[in-house]
Amino acid sequence: MKIIKWTPLIIFIITASILPLFTQQEVVLSLREGLPAIPVACPTFQISGDQPFVQEAAQTLREVLLADLKYSRVFVPLPESYYKYIPALNPNNIRFKDWESIQAKLLFVGQVKSNNDQKSIIFEGKIYDVKSQRFILGRKYQADRSLLRLAAHKMADEFMKMYGEPPLFTSKIVFVSNRDGNDEIYMMDYDGHNQVRLTYNRVRDYMPAWAPDRKRIAYTSFKDGQAILYILDLEKGTLTEVQNEGTNFAPAFSPDGKKLAFCSTLEEGNSEIYVARSDGSNIRRLTFNKAIDTAPTWSPTGREIAFTSDRGGTPQIYIMDAEGTNVRHVSFGGNYHDAPAWAPTGERLAYVSRVYLIFDIYVLNLRTNQIIKLTESNARNESPSWSPDGRHLVFSSNLKGTIQLFSIDYDGTNLRQLTFKGENKLPDWSK
Amino acid sequence: MKKLVVFCLVFLITFVFFNGCRKKVEEVPPPPPQVKEQPKVEKVEKPPQVKEPELTEEEIFERKTLEELNAEQPLKMVHFDFDKYDIREDAKPILAANAAWLKKWTSVKILIEGHCDERGTEEYNLALGEKRAKAVFDYLVSLGISPDRMRIISYGKSQPLDPGHNEEAWAKNRRAQFTIIAK
Structure with a gap:
């Protein structure tokens, strides 16, 4: 072969x-596009002591780390079968030639031991470059047993950072779910684990969007017949009202976190795009026409905003400068496009295109003007949002009957269902 | 002789009269007959009551809570065509009736809610619902309703009236409906 x-x-x-x-x-x-994935050897972790919980922890940590690396598309774990071709790892005397012989580029040596308090563990990870036989970096985490996944995600993020990539595995996805009755805001890990509820308003909370600091979330809350835009600070627990006149929705923080674009009908009862400082002050209007303007998304430089408008008769994707000038039409080949999402890596713009009852997600390469159809199903695939590294997307789909969240890679592979309880929609992946 | 006859007559009358009177006084009434028959049914009649005066329409209206009023749905919803937000011909008489009701009850303030069917995307639908509400708002203003009495909101496709996935359900869900928020 x-x-x-x-x-x-x-x-x-x-x-x-x-x-x-x-x-x-x-x-x-x-x-495949881009560079080949880097093979990482990750032999079974070394364990100090014989407490069963340490062994379990070591197993969990390794499983999560391997799953993260596999998901990354930057790294690829060596097949488990390769390990049996060479002698077991001796952390004090690493025979790099052995690891090179099974095609490993990087070697990860993990050590797990019980902390003195017997409740938490110490997880130490070292990354070696196999060819140069050099130690690259090491990290040591103390983690409670309930936080093992987070410890492994942090370690996996060190791999990403080492290659100049943004932390992916500690990123979070906010979304709207009705699992507890009415639509409220929830948050989960990138892989669908650790789903927690963020709002308890007993009114409809809608369209959450992360600030780039990963600490604040802007969202719309429907209270007493009003759609008010709020910013929730997850660390301080504070809630700031941004705009309460008219219907306010579709918030999007600029990549530097200083500005907040959103839609509002505060003038003339027509949805226009506004931009404010991220604390909600100094609101300025960017679009001025009788058509619908909605769904703003910032370019990674913060100099441009893509949005949906039906100024040409049907909803289409446009790009304008961040001051509202220089508007140009970028979507083509369909009569209904919405929900643009600008990839943090710059050249890609994901959006939804409707053909009769079917919504599919397309990715437009702004540099080459090529379009890839990302989803192909007889369903409504909606609200795409990019991962921080621009290699993955999360979106909502009624593919399995009810509306659930899925993630997919930029080339249409690796479809995964992330939510199962209630109906889940409007995801936003932290950058 | 004549005198004797008169005397006799007077005497007789007097006698009879007095005799009659004496008898009446002296007569011991017979004991009441033993009740053998069932007693006569006495009909219990409702005692007369003070009648509540008829409420005027205004008073009836005054007494209703907002919830009761909204439950009656005095303002009928209107529907829209697919992807459209202009007022349909069949919606005009409904809105005219709604305007007439609003003119009758001048203190009423309303919220106009715009809704969409599931065949639009979330972001565009929220804006489209707002457009539908605004179209109804403008039409009611053109019929003489003060803009100060109306507010608009959009719920996009988040509150379908009919959860179905067919043309019939979608047609029902593309609507503008009214909530009375003050009276």
């Missing part, structure tokens, strides 16, 4: 067409 990876398209087509002439072997081709 011949595996050809990471070759430019032309070479791959030529190779694929010539190869069968020489051999009858099965040819497996896989073509």
Whole structure:
């Protein structure tokens, strides 16, 4: 079996067409964008002491770390079967040649021991570069048994940071769920674990959006026939009212966290895009026309805003400068587009396109003007939001009957269901 | 002789008269007959009551709570075409009736709620619902209702009237409905 990876398209087509002439072997081709994933060896963690909870903790930590690395698309864990080809790891005398022989680029050495209090564990992780046989970085975490997943996510984020990527595994997704009766705001880990409720208003809370500091959430609350925009500070527990005249919705913080774009009908009862300071002061209007303008999303530089408008007759995606000038139409090939989400990596814009009853998510590459259809299902796939590294998206879908949240990679692979209780929608992934 | 006859007559009359009177006085009434029959049914009649004066329409209106008033739905909802927010022809008489009611009860303030069906996306639908509410608002203003008496809100597709997934349900859900918020 011949595996050809990471070759430019032309070479791959030529190779694929010539190869069968020489051999009858099965040819497996896989073509992916970007650099090849980095193989990481992550042998079973070293355990000090024989308490069962330490062993369990070590197992959980390793499982979570491996799942994170696998999800990243930057790293790929070595297949478990490879470990048996070489002698077991000796942390005091690492034989790097062995690890190189099974194609590991990075070696992760994990050690878990019981803390003196017998309740928490100490998790120490060291990352080595196999080829240069060098220690790259080490981290040590003390974690309560209930926080093992978080400790593993923090360790996995060190891998991301090492390669100049934003922390992905400690990022959170906020969303709206009716699992406890009415629509309230909830939060979960990127992988769907650890789902917690954030609002207890007994009124409809809607359209949450993260501030880039990962501490504040803007959202709309329907109270007494009003749709008021609030900012909830998760650390201080404070709630600040931003705008209470008219219907206010679809908040979006600028990437530097200093500004908040949102939709409001405070003038003329028509949805227009406004921008305020992130504390809600100094509200300025950006769009001025009789059509609907909604769903603002900032470019990663904060210099532009993409939004939906039906000024041309049907809802389409437009981009304007952050001051409201220089508006241009960017969506094409359909008559109903909404919910633009600008990837933090810059060139990609995800949005929803409707064809009769079906909503699918498309990704427009703003540099090449190429469009990829990300979802292909007889369902309503809505409200895409990018992961901090721009390789994954979360969205809502009624694919399985009820409306649930799913995540998918930028190339349409790795679809995962994240929520199961009640109906869940309007996700926003922290950046 | 004549005198004797008169005397006799007077005497006789007097005698009879006095005799009659004496008898009456002296007569011992017979003991009451034993009751053998069932007693006569006495009809118990409702004692006369003070009648509540008829309430005027205004007084009836005054006494109702906002909840009771809203439950009666004196203002009828109107529906919209798919992806549209202009007032349909069939909605105009309904809005005219609503305007007439609002003119009758001049103290009433209302909230106009715009709703959409599930075939729109969340963000656009919230704006579309607002447009529908605004279209109704403007139409009522054109019929002479003061803008100060009306507020608008959009719920997008979050509050469907009919949870179904067919044309019939969607047609029901694309609507503007009214809530009385003050009277």
